[in-house]
Amino acid sequence: MQSLNISTAALRSVQQALDNTANNLANVDTVGFKRRSASFSELLTDSMNEQASVDSQQRNSPAGLRIGSGVRLGLTKLDVTTGSMKVTDVPTDLMIEGDGYFLVSHLFRNADGELDDEYRLTRSGDFELSELADLPGFALVTPSGEYLVDENGNRITFENAGELTITPEGVVMMDGNEVAQLRLYKVDNPDQLQQIGNNQLLAPTLDDQKAPDFMPFAEGRIRQGALETSNVNVQEEMSQLLAIQRAYQLNSRAIGITDQMMGIANSLRSR
Known part of the structure; x- marks a missing residue:
């Protein structure tokens, strides 16, 4: 048995x-x-x-x-480990060189029926410039609909869709005008975070505070027009x-x- x-x-x-x-x-x-x-x-x-004495006779094992x-x-x-780089020359494609995660916001309805946001972390940089449904303008979103947010946790939005430029330090500009500051966030142990699908991790909370209020910044840099492939x-x-x-x-x-x-x-x- x-x-x-x-x-x-x-x-x-x-x-x-x-x-x-x-x-x-x-x-x-x-x-x-x-x-x-x-x-x-x-x-x-x-x-x-404690084997029986009969069993212990003629035994070579301890x-x-x-x-x-x-x-x-x-x-x-x-x-x-970082995956390989794939150059796409698409302005909305972003790759993280080094350590760090993008922070995105997922909208959902809470128990009271009101819209609330949930922060998630991801290394996927295949964003799209999509028109906002609730406000006039455009925003950078993931293929599954989450919004890319700035250092204050606010959605990165644009009044119009023009020439998008994102510097390695995360400065977001549209037609040469600075719009927002994009940050990368550091995660010491990703295994402690919950995987919630779409290649995303649920951002932690601390003392009723949501990310990014307490999350440290990472030292990685952003490369525009490229993607990180799977490892x-x-x-x-x-x-x-x-x-x-x-x-x-x-x-x-x-x-x-x-x-x-x-x-x-x-x-x-x-x-």
Whole structure:
């Protein structure tokens, strides 16, 4: 029975690792995507220190038999290495060179039915110049509709759509006139933040304060007309996929053999 429990736990963990690898491969062309690597941890183990005297005779192994219970998926760690640069020459495409995240605002209706904003962090710089629905003018938005905000957390808006210029320091200008100051924000441990889809992380809150009131600025620079590609390595992910498939086959075969052994034991007892 112990082998059956171990193999079952391993199959469950291997399936989760397979889902993680599949997600990495599915986002190989997603702008600014950061891959995740799966790591396993051991389940509860037991140590049999007092074997019977008959069992201890002719033993070469040291005293204390370690009995495991299998493994589980312990962590899927976010790989924050920078992806390759793709030059597009599109004015609304922005790439972060170095450390930092863009801050965007997502509008939603709260429990009172009023419009509220939720701040999110992202490395995806494929913004678009879109016409505002509630006010006259234009704004820089993500493909999923979030607004790029300035250092004060306000939407970056323009009265008209002209020649957009964004300096490496984040100064946003339209037709040569300064409009806003764009900042990049630092995140020491992205694994602590909640992933909410669309390649975005939920910005933290502190003492009923929303970002960016307390978030530190990052030292990265902005490059206009370029995008950061995904940091997924297809060859590495395919090698990982083969290893996961072999582990799945091994544990599946172990379950089959255990089932046969239990069937033989049951048939012997019934005679």
